[in-house]
Amino acid sequence: MLTAAEVEILGQACRTADELDRLERAVRALSDLVTTDSTGQLKPHSLLAEVRANRQLLERLTTALNLPEEDQEHGMHPGQKHAQPAARGRWKESNRVPSKALYERLYGADKAAS
Numbered sequence: 001m002l003t004a005a006e007v008e009i010l011g012q013a014c015r016t017a018d019e020l021d022r023l024e025r026a027v028r029a030l031s032d033l034v035t036t037d038s039t040g041q042l043k044p045h046s047l048l049a050e051v052r053a054n055r056q057l058l059e060r061l062t063t064a065l066n067l068p069e070e071d072q073e074h075g076m077h078p079g080q081k082h083a084q085p086a087a088r089g090r091w092k093e094s095n096r097v098p099s100k101a102l103y104e105r106l107y108g109a110d111k112a113a114s
């Protein structure tokens with residue numbers, strides 16, 4: 001169930017996706033992706049910047065929705081999503097078994113053999 005705020009964000013995301021689709025179609029219809037400025041220098045077509053901005057906005061909006069992954073009941077907040085890979089890395093590091101050579105250096109060859 002979405003909250004009223006999430007419904008509003010979803011609406012904005014849908015409108016942004018529609019606008020992005022129109023912009024991408026317009027870019028595909030261009031004969032060239034560069035244009036000249038007032039001094040005659042080549043520059044990227046202004047539609048390219050609009051497409052990039054709309055893609056970034058759509059990403060922010062969909063991230064703000066905080067939708068759950070397939071195996072989750074509730075979505076994670078952005079901070080939780082950011083922290084999860086770090087926590088997995090720490091867990092992996094803390095559970096790693098030291099190599100035999102390191103064990104011998106730390107505790108001596110006689111303890112490593114037993």
